[in-house]
Amino acid sequence: MKKALITGITGQDGAYLAEFLLSKGYEVHGIKRRTSLFNTHRIEHLYEDPHEENRRLFLHYGDLTDSSSLIHVVEKTQPDEIYNLAAQSHVKVSFEEPEYTANSDALGPLRLLEAMRILGLTEKTRFYQASTSELYGLVQEIPQTERTPFYPRSPYGVAKLYAYWITVNYRESYGMYACNGILFNHESPNRGETFVTRKITRALARIKVGLQSRLYLGNLDAKRDWGHARDYVEMQWLMLQQKEARDYVIATGEQYSVRDFVTIAAEHLDIHVRWEGHGIDEKGYDQNGNLLVSIDPRYFRPAEVETLLGDPSKAREELGWTPRITFRELVEEMVSEDLKSAERDALVKQHGYQTFSFHEL
Numbered sequence: 257m258k259k260a261l262i263t264g265i266t267g268q269d270g271a272y273l274a275e276f277l278l279s280k281g282y283e284v285h286g287i288k289r290r291t292s293l294f295n296t297h298r299i300e301h302l303y304e305d306p307h308e309e310n311r312r313l314f315l316h317y318g319d320l321t322d323s324s325s326l327i328h329v330v331e332k333t334q335p336d337e338i339y340n341l342a343a344q345s346h347v348k349v350s351f352e353e354p355e356y357t358a359n360s361d362a363l364g365p366l367r368l369l370e371a372m373r374i375l376g377l378t379e380k381t382r383f384y385q386a387s388t389s390e391l392y393g394l395v396q397e398i399p400q401t402e403r404t405p406f407y408p409r410s411p412y413g414v415a416k417l418y419a420y421w422i423t424v425n426y427r428e429s430y431g432m433y434a435c436n437g438i439l440f441n442h443e444s445p446n447r448g449e450t451f452v453t454r455k456i457t458r459a460l461a462r463i464k465v466g467l468q469s470r471l472y473l474g475n476l477d478a479k480r481d482w483g484h485a486r487d488y489v490e491m492q493w494l495m496l497q498q499k500e501a502r503d504y505v506i507a508t509g510e511q512y513s514v515r516d517f518v519t520i521a522a523e524h525l526d527i528h529v530r531w532e533g534h535g536i537d538e539k540g541y542d543q544n545g546n547l548l549v550s551i552d553p554r555y556f557r558p559a560e561v562e563t564l565l566g567d568p569s570k571a572r573e574e575l576g577w578t579p580r581i582t583f584r585e586l587v588e589e590m591v592s593e594d595l596k597s598a599e600r601d602a603l604v605k606q607h608g609y610q611t612f613s614f615h616e617l
């Protein structure tokens with residue numbers, strides 16, 4: 257039985273990847289960090305009672321900023337494959353916590369690669385680094401391929417640039433099977449609530465059932481190449497099953513703006529959107545009951561990545577990979593799941609209980 261170690265198993269991709277690897281017969285080990293509240297809700301459905309025999313999912317405490325914990329877990333688990341998905345992954349937050357972001361996102365992968373070297377696992381263990389389209393930042397060509405020059409635009413992007421090159425460097429220096437997946441944005445109903453897609457679907461669903469009145473966003477004109485996380489984690493696994501370690505762009509090759517995303521999500525809910533205007537009542541709707549979307553500069557970034565569009569030809573040709581879920585299917589799935597939770601929350605509120613509503617997301 258193959259053994260995989262996933263850092264960031266409690267995140268969006270980690271949860272889908274764990275599910276995928278378990279379905280492939282792997283023994284899966286995940287590193288989770290200590291938090292004051294449970295942070296395992298995304299892998300709740302995979303949980304196995306630690307007292308049961310023959311289980312295949314194991315969790316270990318650890319942190320990308322703590323070499324000793326990483327060395328201990330890697331030594332204990334002796335994995336065939338390491339998927340480094342853990343990161344401070346929010347671009348806007350990286351401007352507010354640049355040093356921590358560098359520590360976890362740049363030095364974290366270095367610590368893992370060093371753990372593999374110190375423990376003599378450079379031949380046994382394969383390493384996947386979660387690289388990102390944020391490396392392209394101020395884009396130098398459209399669409400972006402594996403050969404497009406990088407120009408990161410945030411502390412997050414700069415930290416991930418180090419991680420990208422240290423992965424290449426360890427591959428070239430020590431002959432390790434180490435590779436980068438340069439993944440463009442990928443979303444799902446499990447996406448963190450502060451990323452723009454989930455913020456939109458969650459807010460629109462809550463507006464639909466009367467729990468929220470307005471949606472505040474930042475740059476509506478930013479364009480992204482949005483895929484589905486479930487499709488993309490399969491690619492992460494495929495990249496570690498090749499003869500030779502290589503880096504690949506993973507994208508859909510289609511682009512939409514934030515404004516498009518709002519419009520399409522609203523269509524699914526039968527909501528008409530108005531973009532800031534006249535005749536608006538205090539609830540954010542106009543006299544015809546249309547939803548209002550307002551711009552709030554607090555969501556602008558000090559330096560923005562305006563447009564990203566990936567060319568996944570290399571992955572298609574060499575690995576036979578193409579995304580299966582379309583953009584509209586993705587939006588529809590996210591909206592439907594958020595509508596279910598909004599309806600549950602509305603019911604709870606109707607019976608006099610408090611629901612979670614944090615509007616500063």
Ligand code: NDP
Nearest residue numbers: 264266267268269319320341342343345386388439441442
């Ligand atoms: P999430 O933010 O959903 O998950 C991040 C995970 O990392 C969580 O499990 C989080 O733990 C964990 N984590 C954060 N900091 C640390 C730390 N210091 N030590 C240990 N664990 C930590 O991200 P995604 O699942 O969306 O993304 C996965 C990876 O892919 C990230 O590296 C991201 O930067 C990268 N990426 C993502 C893309 C996307 O569109 N989703 C595109 C390209 C790259 P906790 O649950 O406790 O917060």
Ligand code: GDR
Nearest residue numbers: 345347388389390440441450451452453473474475478555
């Ligand atoms: P991104 O994702 O920065 O691309 O990073 P995010 O969803 O945060 O932003 C996408 C674009 O939408 C604009 N935007 C807003 N963003 C947020 N979060 N909130 C808003 O209210 C809002 N309004 C407009 C942003 O300015 C931006 O242009 C994600 C993360 O998953 C990274 O970890 C990953 O590496 C990249 O995708 C690829």
